[in-house]
Amino acid sequence: DIQMTQSPSTLSASVGDRVTITCRASQSISSWLAWYQQKPGKAPSCLIYKASTLETGVPSRFSGSGSGTEFTLTISSLQPDDFATYYCQHYNGYPITFGQGTRLQIK
Amino acid sequence: EVQLVDSGGDLAHPGGSLRLSCAASGFTFSSYWMSWVRQAPGKGLEWVANINQDGSGKYYVDSVKGRFTISRDNAKNSLYLQMNSLRAEDTAVYYCARIDNSHSGWFDRWGQGTLVTVSS
Numbered sequence: 001d002i003q004m005t006q007s008p009s010t011l012s013a014s015v016g017d018r019v020t021i022t023c024r025a026s027q028s029i030s031s032w033l034a035w036y037q038q039k040p041g042k043a044p045s046c047l048i049y050k051a052s053t054l055e056t057g058v059p060s061r062f063s064g065s066g067s068g069t070e071f072t073l074t075i076s077s078l079q080p081d082d083f084a085t086y087y088c089q090h091y092n093g094y095p096i097t098f099g100q101g102t103r104l105q106i107k
Numbered sequence: 108e109v110q111l112v113d114s115g116g117d118l119a120h121p122g123g124s125l126r127l128s129c130a131a132s133g134f135t136f137s138s139y140w141m142s143w144v145r146q147a148p149g150k151g152l153e154w155v156a157n158i159n160q161d162g163s164g165k166y167y168v169d170s171v172k173g174r175f176t177i178s179r180d181n182a183k184n185s186l187y188l189q190m191n192s193l194r195a196e197d198t199a200v201y202y203c204a205r206i207d208n209s210h211s212g213w214f215d216r217w218g219q220g221t222l223v224t225v226s227s
Contacts, residue, residue: 089214101152
């Protein structure tokens with residue numbers, strides 16, 4: 001199985017900051033990676049797919065990059081609505097697996 | 108508007124059974140692969156199962172193989188998860204999710220989730 005490891009597990013930042021979350025795959029997954037945002041008590045929603053493609057309706061301050069085994073999600077200027085938990089997910093075969101999550105909290 | 112409405116979650120005893128449902132609307136259900144994803148309380152996301160458009164292809168995470176069955180009824184625009192031999196570790200919020208229209212494997216729409224609690 002492909003293991004997905006996110007870092008950091010928790011990130012404290014302020015409105016306006018630029019933040020980066022990293023996701024590493026235990027083997028190459030090409031660009032078959034998605035990023036999700038989840039707020040407490042709500043279902044996840046997709047931000048980025050195919051490593052760097054912004055899902056429709058997602059603000060342009062979100063961006064994704066990487067290929068192979070290392071990927072990043074960057075938020076260029078944090079907004080109050082961005083404080084949430086973020087997950088990466090690979091879809092390079094079965095089983096599909098998620099990273100353990102990165103909780104982005106207000107500093 | 109695309110909508111996925113999950114239902115059927117409840118309290119079940121270890122060894123018991125439950126059937127979850129997901130009612131889809133606002134898109135051509137029969138054209139999409141569908142999935143179940145779960146989240147244990149306070150934990151991360153875990154993919155459970157996928158099913159292709161006509162139900163002929165089904166894929167499961169190892170921990171539920173032989174116990175859970177994913178199915179669909181395209182005439183009723185509905186997705187199901189039959190859960191047998193339930194264990195305490197199956198306690199989670201279960202989400203149905205739609206797989207993207209190129210069938211590559213990311214989830215572009217999610218239901219609101221339904222809570223399954225397995226406890227004696």
